Amino acid sequence: MWIFIVVVGMVFVSTILxxxxxxxxxxxxxxxxxxTEAGLPHTLIVSTIVLFASSVTLxxxxxxxxxxxxxxxxxxxxVTYWLGFLFVxxxxxxxxxxxxxxxxxDENLYAWTFYVLTALHVLHIIGGLFALGFVARxxxxxxxxxxxxxxxxxxxxxxxxxDVIWVALYATxxxxxx
Amino acid sequence: MxxxxxxRPEALDTSASxxxxxxxxxxxxxxxxxxxxxxxxxxxxxxxxxSFLVGGIFALLLRTELLTPGKTIVxxxxxxxxxTLHGAIMVFLVIIPSIPAALGNFVLxxxxxxxxxxxxxxxxxxxxxxxxxxxxxxYSLAAGGFDTGWTFYTPYSTxxxxxxxxxVLTGVxxxxxxxxxxxxxxxxxxxxxxxxxxxxxxMPLFLWALYATAIIQVLATPVLAITLCLLIVERLLNIGxxxxxxxxxxxxxxxxxxxxxxxxxxxxxxxxxGIISEIISVHSHRQIFGYRFIAFSSIAIAxxxxxxxxxxxxxxxxSGLMNTIxxxxxxxxxxxxxxxxxxxxxxxxxxxxxxxxxxxxxLSFLFLFTIGGLTGIHLATLNTDVHLHDxxxxxxxxxxxxxxxxxxxxxxxxxxxxxxxxxxxxxxxTAIIASIIIFVGFNITFFTQFMLGSQGMPRRYYDYQPEFQxxxxxxxxxxxxxxxxxxLCASCFVQSLLGGKKAPVNPWGGRSLEWQCxxxxxxxxxxxxxxxxxxxxFSMLRWDEKEQGYVVDKxxxxxxxxxxxxxxx
Numbered sequence: 001m002w003i004f005i006v007v008v009g010m011v012f013v014s015t016i017l018x019x020x021x022x023x024x025x026x027x028x029x030x031x032x033x034x035x036t037e038a039g040l041p042h043t044l045i046v047s048t049i050v051l052f053a054s055s056v057t058l059x060x061x062x063x064x065x066x067x068x069x070x071x072x073x074x075x076x077x078x079v080t081y082w083l084g085f086l087f088v089x090x091x092x093x094x095x096x097x098x099x100x101x102x103x104x105x106d107e108n109l110y111a112w113t114f115y116v117l118t119a120l121h122v123l124h125i126i127g128g129l130f131a132l133g134f135v136a137r138x139x140x141x142x143x144x145x146x147x148x149x150x151x152x153x154x155x156x157x158x159x160x161x162x163d164v165i166w167v168a169l170y171a172t173x174x175x176x177x178x
Numbered sequence: 179m180x181x182x183x184x185x186r187p188e189a190l191d192t193s194a195s196x197x198x199x200x201x202x203x204x205x206x207x208x209x210x211x212x213x214x215x216x217x218x219x220x221x222x223x224x225x226x227x228x229s230f231l232v233g234g235i236f237a238l239l240l241r242t243e244l245l246t247p248g249k250t251i252v253x254x255x256x257x258x259x260x261x262t263l264h265g266a267i268m269v270f271l272v273i274i275p276s277i278p279a280a281l282g283n284f285v286l287x288x289x290x291x292x293x294x295x296x297x298x299x300x301x302x303x304x305x306x307x308x309x310x311x312x313x314x315x316x317y318s319l320a321a322g323g324f325d326t327g328w329t330f331y332t333p334y335s336t337x338x339x340x341x342x343x344x345x346v347l348t349g350v351x352x353x354x355x356x357x358x359x360x361x362x363x364x365x366x367x368x369x370x371x372x373x374x375x376x377x378x379x380x381m382p383l384f385l386w387a388l389y390a391t392a393i394i395q396v397l398a399t400p401v402l403a404i405t406l407c408l409l410i411v412e413r414l415l416n417i418g419x420x421x422x423x424x425x426x427x428x429x430x431x432x433x434x435x436x437x438x439x440x441x442x443x444x445x446x447x448x449x450x451x452g453i454i455s456e457i458i459s460v461h462s463h464r465q466i467f468g469y470r471f472i473a474f475s476s477i478a479i480a481x482x483x484x485x486x487x488x489x490x491x492x493x494x495x496x497s498g499l500m501n502t503i504x505x506x507x508x509x510x511x512x513x514x515x516x517x518x519x520x521x522x523x524x525x526x527x528x529x530x531x532x533x534x535x536x537x538x539x540x541l542s543f544l545f546l547f548t549i550g551g552l553t554g555i556h557l558a559t560l561n562t563d564v565h566l567h568d569x570x571x572x573x574x575x576x577x578x579x580x581x582x583x584x585x586x587x588x589x590x591x592x593x594x595x596x597x598x599x600x601x602x603x604x605x606x607x608t609a610i611i612a613s614i615i616i617f618v619g620f621n622i623t624f625f626t627q628f629m630l631g632s633q634g635m636p637r638r639y640y641d642y643q644p645e646f647q648x649x650x651x652x653x654x655x656x657x658x659x660x661x662x663x664x665x666l667c668a669s670c671f672v673q674s675l676l677g678g679k680k681a682p683v684n685p686w687g688g689r690s691l692e693w694q695c696x697x698x699x700x701x702x703x704x705x706x707x708x709x710x711x712x713x714x715x716f717s718m719l720r721w722d723e724k725e726q727g728y729v730v731d732k733x734x735x736x737x738x739x740x741x742x743x744x745x746x747x
Contacts, residue, residue, distance in 0.1 A: 003362055003396055010400040014434060018408070021430050022419045032425075106415045109425050116411055116418075120404075 001154050005161045008124065012165045015120065016172050019113055023176050033110040033177055038101040040094075040114070040177050047090035048170060054083035055163045058132075058156050061139065065149040070142045077139035077152070081132045084125060084159075091122050114173060121169055124162055131155045198601065202701040213298035214701060218305050219284030220599060223592070226276045229312065233267035236260050238661055241623075241654040247642050254640040258325035259340070261638060265328030266346065270353050271312055273580055274442060276588045277449035278395070279308070279360050282388050285595060286364060288692040288699060289382050291708045292371035295363045304363070307356035314349030318342030327638065329439070330406075332420040332431040336413045344410055351406045354399045357445075361395030364388055375710035382690040382713050383459075383472050387452025390476040394441045394448070394483055402438035405431065429494050436487035444483040446580055448476055450587025451518055454543050457594055458522045459714055460688045461537035462529030466714045468521040475514035482511050492563050501560055508558035515551050519544065534686065535609035539590025542617045543583055550578030553628065568638075571631025574624045582620055589616075589667070596671070597685045601698040602678030608670045615663030622656025682727025689713045693728075 023032060033039070061076035098114065105115045135155045138144065144152060199216045209217055240260050243250045252260065283301065287294055295301050318324055322341025326334055335343060368381075368389050409431070412418030419426040459466040466472065488496060488504030522544060531537065553575045556562050566572060597603055630649045635642060642650070681697040690713040695703060718735040719728045 003365055007358060007362075007396055007400050010397060011404045014401045014437070015404055015408075018419055018430055018434065021433075022425065022427050025425055025427055106417045109417070109419060112411075112415070112417050112424075113419065116408065120407075 001157050005157060008158075008161065009165070012120075012169065015117060016168060019117065019172055019176065022109060022113075034108070037103050037107070037110065038098065040173060041097040043090050043094040043097060044170060047087050047094065048166065050083055050087045050090060051163055051166055054080050054087065055160050057083060058152070058159055062149060062152045062156055065139075065144040065152055066146055068146040070139075070145060073144050073149075073152075074136070074139040074142070077132075077136040080159075081129065081136045084129050084132055088122060088125060088129070091118055091125075094118070110177065113176070117169055117173065121162070121166055124165075128155075128159055128162055131158065197700040198696065198698045199701045200601070200698050211302070213294070213302055215283050215287050215295050215298065215301060216599075216699065216701075218301055219280055219282070222275060222280035222283060222305060222308070223599075225308065225312070226272055226280050229267055229271040230276075233264055233272055234661065234664065236264035236267065238657060240264060241657040243640075244642075244650045245654050247644055247647060255325065257640045258638075259323040262325050262327050263319075263323075266315065266350070268580075269328055269442075270350050271315065273446045273584050273588075274353075274357060275308060275360075276585070277453065277591065278364070278388060278391050278445070279304070279356070281453070281588065281591050281595065282364065282391075282449060283360070284599060285692060286385060286388055287367065287371070288695065288703050289385055289690050290368065290371060291373040291376050291691045291704065291710060292367060293702050293704065296366040296370055297363050300359050301363055304356040304359035307352055307359070311349045311351075311353035311356060314345050314352060318345035318349065321345050329435060330409065331435075332409065332412075332428045333422065335409065336416070336418070336421065344413060347406045347410050347413075351403055351410075354403045354406075357395050358399045358403075361392035361399075364392040365396065368392075373707045373710065379470065379473070380710055380713065381473075383455035383466065383469065383476075384449070384452035384690075386473040387449050387455070387476045390480040391445050391448045393477075394445050394480050398438045398441035398445075398484070401434060402442075405434040405438070429491070429496070432491050432494055433487070436490045437484075440487040440490065441480075441483040443576075443579070444479055446584040447587075448479055450543070450584045450591075451476065453587045453591035453594070454522060454540050455518075456688070456690070457536045457540040457590055458525050458544075460594075460686050460716075461534055461540065462526050462531045463687055463716045463719075464525055464529035465716070466521070467524035468517070469714065471517050472521050475517045478514040479511065482507065482514070486511060489558055489563075492560060493567050505558055505560050509555065512551065512555065515547075519548060519551075532686075533610070534593075535604070535606055535613055536590050536594035536686070538610050538613040538617075539586050539593060542613065542620075543586050543590065545617075546578050546582030546586060546620065549625075550575060550583055553578065566631060568636055569631035570627040570635045570637055573637045574627035574631060577624045577627075582624070586616075586620075594686065595692070596674070597681030598692055598697050598699065600675060600678075601681050602674045603681050603685065604670050604674035604678055608666065608673075612663050612667040612670060615666060616660055617663075619656050619658075619660030619663050623653050623660055624656070626653040626656065679726075682725050684719075684728040685726075687716060687719050687721075687728035689716060689719065 057076045058080040061073050061080060064070075064072035064076060095115065095118070098111070103111045103114075105111055132155060135151050138151060199214055202214075209221065212218065239252070240257070243252055243257055243260070283295070319342060321344075324338070324340045324342040324346050326338060326340075326343060330343075330347065368385060372381075408418060409420065412420055417424050420428050420431045422428055455466060455472055486504060486508045488500055489508040492501050492505075553571070557566060557572065557575060593604070593609060626649045630646060630653070631637075633646070635646050635649075683696055684693040685697075686693075689711070691704075691708050691710070692699070694708055715738065718730050718738045720731045720734065721727075722729045
């Protein structure tokens with residue numbers, strides 16, 4: 001699993017590096033973000049909080065499983081799943097608001113990087129939702145307990161790392177849009 | 179003779195049972211849905227060899243076109259597409275998967291003493307990903323082909339009018355996933371599935387090489403994946419971070435691309451080096467010289483591979499300081515490579531060399547890799563590189579490394595493990611003749627190109643000055659000779675499949691674990707955990723006429739164990 005996280009990490013590290021390179025390009029004529037265009041949508045702040053919350057609930061789910069609290073484990077697993085789902089919806093809303101402000105993807109690099117980078121992250125989140133859904137279903141079946149919760153651990157490693165990646169990505173975009 | 183000859187107990191077990199992986203279950207479904215690493219390896223091998231044929235045909239067409247200046251057989255646009263296809267197919271479909279995915283899949287678990295790889299389903303999945311990637315690449319031909327060169331440099335790749343660029347990028351993207359999953363699988367297998375007694379330093383060197391390769395695959399390929407992804411989006415929308423007119427940076431693409439593709443060169447060569455370590459030691463029946471040095475030099479090469487990518491970009495306008503640093507680091511790659519070469523030579527020295535077909539390829543490798551490696555130094559030197567950059571010198575250099583070393587290593591490995599894979603021997607004499615023809619043809623083809631390049635003939639050109647023609651003609655004749663050699667080699671394999679002699683358990687006198695199970699191996703490799711010893715101690719083996727292969731001599735084994743015990747006390 002660690003190897004897999006490193007693989008995903010490499011993807012995002014290289015993307016962020018690429019972003020920094022073009023952002024700091026000294027030969028650039030036009031400003032990075034034309035003043036007529038909207039900054040990053042505020043929805044992103046909400047979605048960040050939601051993603052954090054989902055990490056907390058997923059950890060709670062693991063804690064309950066270790067205590068052999070099958071019901072609590074199932075409850076937190078499904079809460080995590082829906083929070084993840086909400087995150088995807090919020091990102092969609094962020095896209096929508098950018099679009100409504102007439103920032104379309106083929107406008108300039110500022111728009112292009114915003115859409116491409118967030119899309120890349122959301123795709124990984126959606127991948128994680130499949131795993132979370134699987135875990136949540138098993139949890140409701142009472143599959144996990146003190147003796148058996150490896151599935152939650154592995155799923156959690158992936159989910160938390162996406163959390164960290166999102167923070168790095170958001171910070172990059174935020175500093176980039178200044 | 180009073181010695182009682184008896185094979186190892188494990189060998190007795192398996193030869194007594196009639197089960198073998200090829201006939202264990204029958205029918206198309208049993209192959210298409212198999213989880214057996216050996217079958218997956220064999221299917222990869224078939225697919226890779228088919229791609230090799232296609233890529234080779236393009237190479238011959240190119241060489242034929244270059245016989246005369248101006249048009250010989252195809253138009254300039256067709257020529258551009260041909261060399262792009264030749265490069266893309268040979269790199270992404272042939273050399274990268276050839277050793278790790280095809281031979282590695284077959285050999286790694288058996289050598290390790292495991293029943294299968296750690297994730298058999300993932301293994302099958304990566305095979306189908308490979309097929310999917312290959313399909314996309316084929317589809318790109320139907321969609322209008324592509325003429326970007328295998329490197330897909332921007333901004334040309336985002337602006338060319340040929341229609342097959344997006345399909346082929348998608349194809350390579352998918353192939354990358356296949357490669358990542360194979361690497362992941364191998365790392366976990368080596369860590370988790372070693373049987374009792376198989377310590378890290380008892381692993382055959384091929385496994386060390388595959389392990390080093392897997393590290394590169396896992397760390398470098400994601401960067402290629404994201405780069406190609408960005409390129410696809412960029413081409414679709416005509417805007418993106420590689421587009422200079424919008425403030426993007428086309429050189430950034432080169433950095434990303436070579437951050438993957440330089441390590442990819444080592445994905446190709448390091449496993450070939452592993453194969454050569456096996457072949458040289460087994461066929462000269464001598465303990466490998468400097469085991470630990472070879473093992474660690476594989477890891478060292480893997481590490482170095484990540485910090486030398488800039489030497490592909492000496493003339494791209496990066497700063498002088500960066501050029502100097504990359505040049506220095508590139509020189510230092512020579513150290514682990516030379517460590518290996520000297521150790522192989524020392525293994526040969528005073529060994530009992532059998533000039534078998536695999537050994538012929540092993541010796542070819544040593545020769546060709548030395549040339550390929552040493553000419554690399556010319557290219558890593560800044561001032562000579564400015565002259566030689568983008569000339570045929572570069573073409574000749576990387577063909578010596580990628581083809582003369584990586585591919586020859588893979589063909590050598592195929593000859594080495596062929597009896598184990600198919601249970602049949604091939605006609606040794608024909609195979610040796612084929613190897614000599616390939617060796618001669620290869621040198622005629624590519625050594626000429628060193629001269630072409632140093633005199634200034636640029637690579638990828640359709641037309642050229644008349645004074646270059648004589649070299650082009652010689653090079654083309656060489657490529658025909660080489661093609662004949664490969665066809666002879668292929669006919670030798672076909673003949674072996676149709677009516678080859680039955681292979682013994684141990685035809686070459688190897689000591690690693692795959693030579694303990696029957697040829698072909700049973701479906702679950704080992705019925706009981708195999709006995710692990712020093713896999714390079716050949717002192718206890720002797721040729722058995724009745725078996726037509728090597729067997730363990732009880733008396734010699736006892737002697738060797740006693741000697742080892744004395745050594746320890």
